[in-house]
Amino acid sequence: MSVIKNRRILDVLSGEPVDKTPVWIMRQAGRYLPEYKKTRAEAGSFLDLCKTPELASEVTVQPIRRFDLDAAIIFSDILTIPDAMGLELKFEDNRGPYFDNPLDNLNDVSSLSNNVNSLEYVAEAIIHTKTKLNNEIPLIGFSGSPWTLSTYMIEGAATKEFRKVRSIVFNNPEMLNELTKKLIKSISEYLIMQAKAGANILMIFDSWGGLLNTNNYVHFSLNPMKEIINNLRNNEVTKNIPIILFTRGGGGWLNKISEAGCNAIGLDWTVDISDARKIVGENICLQGNLDPCALHGTEQSIKDAASKVIDGYGFGHRHIFNLGHGIDQYVNPDNLGVLIDHVKEYSKKYHQN
Numbered sequence: 001m002s003v004i005k006n007r008r009i010l011d012v013l014s015g016e017p018v019d020k021t022p023v024w025i026m027r028q029a030g031r032y033l034p035e036y037k038k039t040r041a042e043a044g045s046f047l048d049l050c051k052t053p054e055l056a057s058e059v060t061v062q063p064i065r066r067f068d069l070d071a072a073i074i075f076s077d078i079l080t081i082p083d084a085m086g087l088e089l090k091f092e093d094n095r096g097p098y099f100d101n102p103l104d105n106l107n108d109v110s111s112l113s114n115n116v117n118s119l120e121y122v123a124e125a126i127i128h129t130k131t132k133l134n135n136e137i138p139l140i141g142f143s144g145s146p147w148t149l150s151t152y153m154i155e156g157a158a159t160k161e162f163r164k165v166r167s168i169v170f171n172n173p174e175m176l177n178e179l180t181k182k183l184i185k186s187i188s189e190y191l192i193m194q195a196k197a198g199a200n201i202l203m204i205f206d207s208w209g210g211l212l213n214t215n216n217y218v219h220f221s222l223n224p225m226k227e228i229i230n231n232l233r234n235n236e237v238t239k240n241i242p243i244i245l246f247t248r249g250g251g252g253w254l255n256k257i258s259e260a261g262c263n264a265i266g267l268d269w270t271v272d273i274s275d276a277r278k279i280v281g282e283n284i285c286l287q288g289n290l291d292p293c294a295l296h297g298t299e300q301s302i303k304d305a306a307s308k309v310i311d312g313y314g315f316g317h318r319h320i321f322n323l324g325h326g327i328d329q330y331v332n333p334d335n336l337g338v339l340i341d342h343v344k345e346y347s348k349k350y351h352q353n
């Protein structure tokens, strides 16, 4: 197997020392980059971009050409799984992603396909991307969590209160349990497919876990993610692959999340990273957690905000710098450059022997 040259993130994930804190940025390929907009226009639509491996791999490497990033993340979307399961994904520029016929009852769940073979295009995009990356840095593959995918599949899109899915938690848990079961299978297979194609790290995005109360979070979100992790650990291809788990709004459940079997926990920006470190201990990495809006500051305020996160983590090698959620489309790319260069320079002092 070929050896990746920049191993900072892999080293941090396995507890090895590094020279600087590694960094990548959630949604690092996206609309804040003019070159992304150009390729997306060439693709015709967001979904065509996702489904055309050559173009998806092109936008995956665009941020790598511009910035000193320590990992790439495959360009795709969490909603490709529901699309593959039979809920046709649509996308409109002013509206974002949505499903015309969201799930209402157990019958709707039963009619979903449980087969992710049609997501081959993601595997192909990974293969293209690995060639372009030439083993310089690792590639992250990802999926949404069962709960987060359920929210979109039941609501049809992100909504203000998520009242429908949050009600179903209480008035039709059988339906949600059944959907969760199907999603655990699809997601596990999909992540294994990505690892086979060449993904070096896997991340589970539980973007809406924070909508739930504690016991429902454990039942509908955390335990299903644990099952996925178990499935990955029981597969030859993925048994040793590093896994990052990110629950947005999960700051109050860090002790529970740290028992899920993941190698790193993603933190949103509402969590104090030094407190988080005390809770999860030294066996698990922390990823995050700069407020994405810090990127709308001045050069100095961006550096100061990043320094606080790095100081908050302190000495030690188990921190992957990132934002606490995705970068937004209005960020000036130069500001991201300022951030990344500062993280590299400023963090050195915490990695001297």
Ligand code: 1CP
Pocket: 025, 026, 027, 028, 029, 030, 031, 040, 046, 073, 074, 075, 076, 077, 078, 079, 093, 096, 097, 142, 157, 158, 205, 207, 325, 326
């Ligand atoms: O060009 C465009 O207009 C599309 C904007 C866009 C992009 C760039 C969407 C639609 N998805 C993506 C790519 C994407 N999505 C990646 C690519 C890799 C990267 O560079 O990070 C990833 C990892 C995702 C994951 C994703 N999609 C999540 C989980 C992470 C998160 O932000 O919490 C979620 C919730 C989605 C759904 C989604 N897809 C797109 C949008 C605008 C949304 C959010 C919809 C909403 O909830 O309002």
